[in-house]
Amino acid sequence: MLSALIQKxxxxxPLSDDAQSRLRKLPVRVVNFAPREDLVRESExxxxxxxLIEGVASRYKALDGGHQAILGFLLPGDIDETDxxxxxxxxxxxxxxxxxxxxxxxxxxxxLLLDIPEIGRAFRRMARLEESIRRIWLANMGQRVAxxxxxxxxxxxxxxxxxxxxxxxxxxxxxxxxxxxxxVLGISAVHMNRVMQHLRELGLIKIEGHTLRFPAPAKxxxxxxxxxxxxxxxxxxxxxxxx
Amino acid sequence: MLSALIQKxxxxxPLSDDAQSRLRKLPVRVVNFAPREDLVRESExxxxxxxLIEGVASRYKALDGGHQAILGFLLPGDIDETDxxxxxxxxxxxxxxxxxxxxxxxxxxxxLLLDIPEIGRAFRRMARLEESIRRIWLANMGQRVAxxxxxxxxxxxxxxxxxxxxxxxxxxxxxxxxxxxxxVLGISAVHMNRVMQHLRELGLIKIEGHTLRFPAPAKxxxxxxxxxxxxxxxxxxxxxxxx
DNA sequence: GCCAAAACTTAACTTATGATAGTGATTCGG
DNA sequence: CCGAATCACTATCATAAGTTAAGTTTTGGC
Numbered sequence: 001m002l003s004a005l006i007q008k009x010x011x012x013x014p015l016s017d018d019a020q021s022r023l024r025k026l027p028v029r030v031v032n033f034a035p036r037e038d039l040v041r042e043s044e045x046x047x048x049x050x051x052l053i054e055g056v057a058s059r060y061k062a063l064d065g066g067h068q069a070i071l072g073f074l075l076p077g078d079i080d081e082t083d084x085x086x087x088x089x090x091x092x093x094x095x096x097x098x099x100x101x102x103x104x105x106x107x108x109x110x111x112l113l114l115d116i117p118e119i120g121r122a123f124r125r126m127a128r129l130e131e132s133i134r135r136i137w138l139a140n141m142g143q144r145v146a147x148x149x150x151x152x153x154x155x156x157x158x159x160x161x162x163x164x165x166x167x168x169x170x171x172x173x174x175x176x177x178x179x180x181x182x183x184v185l186g187i188s189a190v191h192m193n194r195v196m197q198h199l200r201e202l203g204l205i206k207i208e209g210h211t212l213r214f215p216a217p218a219k220x221x222x223x224x225x226x227x228x229x230x231x232x233x234x235x236x237x238x239x240x241x242x243x
Numbered sequence: 244m245l246s247a248l249i250q251k252x253x254x255x256x257p258l259s260d261d262a263q264s265r266l267r268k269l270p271v272r273v274v275n276f277a278p279r280e281d282l283v284r285e286s287e288x289x290x291x292x293x294x295l296i297e298g299v300a301s302r303y304k305a306l307d308g309g310h311q312a313i314l315g316f317l318l319p320g321d322i323d324e325t326d327x328x329x330x331x332x333x334x335x336x337x338x339x340x341x342x343x344x345x346x347x348x349x350x351x352x353x354x355l356l357l358d359i360p361e362i363g364r365a366f367r368r369m370a371r372l373e374e375s376i377r378r379i380w381l382a383n384m385g386q387r388v389a390x391x392x393x394x395x396x397x398x399x400x401x402x403x404x405x406x407x408x409x410x411x412x413x414x415x416x417x418x419x420x421x422x423x424x425x426x427v428l429g430i431s432a433v434h435m436n437r438v439m440q441h442l443r444e445l446g447l448i449k450i451e452g453h454t455l456r457f458p459a460p461a462k463x464x465x466x467x468x469x470x471x472x473x474x475x476x477x478x479x480x481x482x483x484x485x486x
Numbered sequence: 487g488c489c490a491a492a493a494c495t496t497a498a499c500t501t502a503t504g505a506t507a508g509t510g511a512t513t514c515g516g
Numbered sequence: 517c518c519g520a521a522t523c524a525c526t527a528t529c530a531t532a533a534g535t536t537a538a539g540t541t542t543t544g545g546c
Contacts, residue, residue, distance in 0.1 A: 389502080433505080
């Protein structure tokens, strides 16, 4: 049930058989969500630990005018709150596609982290990775032109989707609407469409139904000034840590 | 020497006398930096733990064209790497004003976290706070008009500067140039100037030398859609945590 | 397989923001 | 105290992006 999570953790930090089996034995309750449904409402007191095991979701924050700003996307294996310390989220999470969520009793989860330090370590890795992603986003949004921002976002999505089996080196299955993408970048949906047209004319992307292809991935990366290192290098550098 | 840090930690989590004295007894080496000097260069292997004890600094990330995007600002009491787990930063830190930095040997610092769990807890709180700040930034940058983005930023700075004695409820001492502010918001310096003019005409801010005043703080908050709760509520809600 | 809703696309027009270039006011090192 | 930077500010012009309002295609429920 938690194989997406285990796969993700293992890409950051190899897990012992013991750790893996303990993870697998966690008692999970699987809950289904329809598109647009809230997985977690903003400022809802925290309950169980939630792990996305199927589907795609978005973190959002409500703004004044009833609008909501999308802060990022969650893919299978992502967890509602990486460090699991907060009592409540300061933002909501909504399903983008039909999703399955595994809910694990908080106490069980906490006990597991105490029992098996390597799992705690892997989770901290994950936290650092997300932090890194957010930093890159901030830098990216500082970029002037929306075309490059969008290109960068698409490159990131390509790599992240590939990591969960929803894509490869030059494509991914895209469940996001242009409105989702526009919202995340802080531009209008109309302009998002213009940008997609432009990237298409440049031969950088190609849309086939729900498959987004990158005819020239290297060219695209250069255009977007994208260096995917931050998304997977964690597995290789492997810093020493306090046990 | 570390009073700024202790003050900040204590605003998040009251510290026992023992914890405080252990913090005070940390052997620190104080290093001075001139404006524009790098406190930490990008991708420099980590050395000691660095704590800003005086002055203001900026986190930045180098972009393609030699430009650099400012990701955020550090104030006294802020630490180079909140969780202290990474081997190297994926970004640089530069002094904005003349700064003093306390350097603490990594091993001493780690030992302290192991010895006194409440200090570890306080640092995790700090990490959560910074995460929260970054999230608000992302939401804010999604906003369409630069005027509101800028207003929001100024409100945040007001609260953060006040927390370290560099401001009050309706003013702060501003060491940042309009270029710094523009860079952070991802707009041109010229436009930043226009925005400042506009906010001035609206009577929302008033510049007196290096003092930035807010003649009508409540009105400003409303204009910016700013709710400072996220910057200081941590001290009040106080969630239970694993020891 | 049909219909309604959602998603995508295009066009015309307006506005916000960028680029460049210059001026005067401050700051700061020597 | 002076000169050189740095910084704040203005003006002009070019362009990216927002808004509104269509039309078209795709999707999904029944």
